[in-house]
Amino acid sequence: MKLDRRKDLLGIKDLSRAEIDQILNTAVPMKDVIKRDIKKVPTLRGKAMVTIFYENSTRTRTSFEIAGKYLSADTVNLAVSTSSVQKGESLRDTIKTIEVMGFDLMVMRHSMSGAPHYAARNTNMRVVNAGDGQNEHPTQALLDMFTIKEHKGTLENLKVAIVGDILHSRVARSNIYGLTRYGCEIRVVGPSTLIPPEVEKLGVKSYYSLEEAVKGADVVNILRIQRERQQAALFPSLDEYADLYMVNPQRLKGAQEDALILHPGPMNRGVEISSALADSTQALINEQVTNGVAVRMAILFLMMGGSKDEIAG
Amino acid sequence: MKLLVKGGRVIDPENKRDELLDILVEDGKITRVGKSLKSKDAETLDAAGKIVCPGFIDIHVHLREPGFEYKEDLASGTRAAAAGGFTTVGCMPNTSPVIDNMAVARFVRERAQRSGVVNVLPIGSITKKQAGDELSEYADLLAAGCVAFSDDGRPVSKAGVMRNALEYTKMFGVPVLSHSEDLNLTADGQMHEGYYSTYYGLKGIPAAAEEVMVARDIVLARLTGGQLHICHASTAGAMELIRQAKAEGLNVTCEVTPHHLTLSDEIVGTYDTDTKVMPPLRSQEHIAALRAALLEGTIDCIATDHAPHHLESKDCEYNLAAVGISGLETAVAVIMDQLVSQNLLPLPEMVRLFTTGPANVMGLAKGRLNAGDTANITIIDPDLTKTVTPQQFYSKGKNTPFKGMQLTGWPWATIVAGKLVYINGRIIEE
Numbered sequence: 001m002k003l004d005r006r007k008d009l010l011g012i013k014d015l016s017r018a019e020i021d022q023i024l025n026t027a028v029p030m031k032d033v034i035k036r037d038i039k040k041v042p043t044l045r046g047k048a049m050v051t052i053f054y055e056n057s058t059r060t061r062t063s064f065e066i067a068g069k070y071l072s073a074d075t076v077n078l079a080v081s082t083s084s085v086q087k088g089e090s091l092r093d094t095i096k097t098i099e100v101m102g103f104d105l106m107v108m109r110h111s112m113s114g115a116p117h118y119a120a121r122n123t124n125m126r127v128v129n130a131g132d133g134q135n136e137h138p139t140q141a142l143l144d145m146f147t148i149k150e151h152k153g154t155l156e157n158l159k160v161a162i163v164g165d166i167l168h169s170r171v172a173r174s175n176i177y178g179l180t181r182y183g184c185e186i187r188v189v190g191p192s193t194l195i196p197p198e199v200e201k202l203g204v205k206s207y208y209s210l211e212e213a214v215k216g217a218d219v220v221n222i223l224r225i226q227r228e229r230q231q232a233a234l235f236p237s238l239d240e241y242a243d244l245y246m247v248n249p250q251r252l253k254g255a256q257e258d259a260l261i262l263h264p265g266p267m268n269r270g271v272e273i274s275s276a277l278a279d280s281t282q283a284l285i286n287e288q289v290t291n292g293v294a295v296r297m298a299i300l301f302l303m304m305g306g307s308k309d310e311i312a313g
Numbered sequence: 314m315k316l317l318v319k320g321g322r323v324i325d326p327e328n329k330r331d332e333l334l335d336i337l338v339e340d341g342k343i344t345r346v347g348k349s350l351k352s353k354d355a356e357t358l359d360a361a362g363k364i365v366c367p368g369f370i371d372i373h374v375h376l377r378e379p380g381f382e383y384k385e386d387l388a389s390g391t392r393a394a395a396a397g398g399f400t401t402v403g404c405m406p407n408t409s410p411v412i413d414n415m416a417v418a419r420f421v422r423e424r425a426q427r428s429g430v431v432n433v434l435p436i437g438s439i440t441k442k443q444a445g446d447e448l449s450e451y452a453d454l455l456a457a458g459c460v461a462f463s464d465d466g467r468p469v470s471k472a473g474v475m476r477n478a479l480e481y482t483k484m485f486g487v488p489v490l491s492h493s494e495d496l497n498l499t500a501d502g503q504m505h506e507g508y509y510s511t512y513y514g515l516k517g518i519p520a521a522a523e524e525v526m527v528a529r530d531i532v533l534a535r536l537t538g539g540q541l542h543i544c545h546a547s548t549a550g551a552m553e554l555i556r557q558a559k560a561e562g563l564n565v566t567c568e569v570t571p572h573h574l575t576l577s578d579e580i581v582g583t584y585d586t587d588t589k590v591m592p593p594l595r596s597q598e599h600i601a602a603l604r605a606a607l608l609e610g611t612i613d614c615i616a617t618d619h620a621p622h623h624l625e626s627k628d629c630e631y632n633l634a635a636v637g638i639s640g641l642e643t644a645v646a647v648i649m650d651q652l653v654s655q656n657l658l659p660l661p662e663m664v665r666l667f668t669t670g671p672a673n674v675m676g677l678a679k680g681r682l683n684a685g686d687t688a689n690i691t692i693i694d695p696d697l698t699k700t701v702t703p704q705q706f707y708s709k710g711k712n713t714p715f716k717g718m719q720l721t722g723w724p725w726a727t728i729v730a731g732k733l734v735y736i737n738g739r740i741i742e743e
Binding site for chain 2: 115199
């Protein structure tokens with residue numbers, strides 16, 4: 001199956017390697033579009049998309065919005081706080097209302113795992129998951145993979161460490177599902193309370209020691225740590241977390257010299273990542289954001305049926 | 314009025330019968346059980362090829378009336394019971410108002426007699442309003458027809474309160490039915506904690522959330538000598554604790570549900586809210602442990618935990634969905650198809666788990682075919698194959714993860730107090 005044949009993009013879990021390749025390959029010319037003087041191609045003219053975010057996000061929402069605009073799709077953002085959801089409208093009714101306005105595609109973020117799957121079952125619009133609960137964040141994983149491939153030339157057989165709150169992280173899950181398709185050796189590392197049960201069955205190795213986990217790593221993907229987790233008594237304090245798991249140049253000594261540093265943002269400097277590392281040339285955090293636009297353009301293009309000829313040039 | 318049930322394979326665990334026999338019913342009572350019975354003026358029900366059993370008993374259902382009639386009421390719930398082969402059900406007190414006083418208990422009894430088609434035995438709440446603090450008036454509730462006490466749906470969190478409940482019920486010789494769950498461990502969990510909760514990204518509920526409470530309750534049963542019944546036991550650890558308690562001679566019994574015996578957490582992956590239930594669907598190891606416990610006799614009865622819901626409370630995000638499965642109309646077919654037909658449970662054992670098993674837990678003189686007993690009879694067609702079609706349920710609750718499954722071995726006829734109330738797919742209305 002190719003992505004253009006698929007109604008929805010709900011998770012990397014569902015994607016074949018061929019589909020992932022198709023997206024990553026399509027994103028290459030998209031990135032060129034972003035770099036142009038006139039950053040607009042007419043390929044999705046006459047198509048309409050809506051972003052609906054039931055959870056706060058600036059970068060992902062903005063990224064989808066501008067991706068749609070660069071492709072000439074009409075793009076509308078539904079801010080949930082200003083919508084009738086506040087008046088108790090059900091998700092099903094909200095989606096139906098949007099659908100009958102004529103939108104072709106809906107980008108959805110929700111704090112609850114499976115909400116986009118529920119939405120997708122109840123609408124004819126195409127649904128792109130922009131992050132659901134602890135489940136998946138497929139476009140983040142795809143932009144991570146795109147960034148890695150750009151720098152390493154391949155995704156095959158790399159050693160990738162994912163650091164932090166694996167338990168609650170949809171970014172970690174989507175990266176695991178994607179990178180394991182390419183034979184990568186994935187190490188997840190974090191405090192024992194934030195490592196999900198039976199995680200090794202996903203085909204990864206789990207560690208409590210950061211130094212051990214990054215040994216020989218080609219890529220280190222650092223997750224954002226959320227304050228609520230400390231409040232839920234999952235670890236004692238952000239200070240202790242930083243003592244044990246803040247990634248800094250010193251702790252990376254065992255990794256490959258040219259190891260790539262990724263972070264989905266927004267960063268807590270001095271907690272999960274040191275400023276020195278965040279500002280180093282190894283860190284591709286800003287590039288990830290640019291690539292995020294390219295990858296999302298590729299997805300919108302493939303799913304809303306743009307024509308290839310209009311991209312070239 | 315006479316009814317002759319003829320030529321069926323009669324399985325009556327209490328009387329150790331399993332042979333082709335006839336049953337004669339007169340004026341609502343069983344008068345004879347024997348070979349080649351004849352009666353000139355009796356209506357004959359040809360049960361050749363069918364399995365004729367004492368009326369099945371489900372000690373754990375939610376009939377929702379009063380208060381939640383949009384989910385179920387005593388009319389629809391008892392019809393669902395009859396269609397599912399049950400002649401007697403014990404209904405849980407988490408209604409609105411709660412069955413915590415004589416007036417509500419009487420209301421349920423009377424409504425059931427007027428609008429229902431099977432026997433309804435109300436279960437009173439352990440604590441007033443199921444708030445977990447003060448004991449309900451047990452003597453009053455028993456006088457009004459209650460048969461046991463439970464705060465099902467809301468565990469009794471305070472050990473001191475549970476201790477007193479087990480102590481106080483001793484005087485009356487009735488069981489406390491415990492919904493054993495540590496809410497602090499459940500937190501906002503959505504499914505069984507394990508590989509699939511990791512894979513699907515839903516917050517897990519550890520087996521320990523059930524097991525620590527089962528352990529606590531067993532310790533309290535030991536302390537008090539009270540009669541403890543564990544509702545919907547679902548984990549290997551709970552089974553081990555119950556096995557030990559029984560070996561020690563404590564007054565401890567338990568039930569399991571058809572869904573915990575047959576469905577695993579893997580099916581949650583579609584985020585179909587019909588798979589959301591408490592306790593959650595467990596992993597294969599737990600299912601295997603329940604099945605082993607079933608065979609070795611640790612489990613006293615099968616109960617459905619019938620929890621009908623209206624569409625809106627299930628047609629939503631997984632986290633927001635109500636918990637529970639509408640189980641009355643599929644229980645027997647699920648056990649027949651998934652366990653009995655697969656040679657995982659002998660048929661007479663299944664009959665025991667639906668008859669003398671639950672009758673003994675509740676101390677009821679039911680679940681047997683004795684001459685002189687009220688004629689409650691369940692007849693199963695072991696060869697009937699049907700697809701589970703919730704739209705055809707008598708229950709208002711269409712919420713079942715078994716939907717679309719093709720099952721073989723269904724209830725065929727249900728006789729309550731000598732009256733045929735269900736036969737061949739339909740309820741007989743007066």
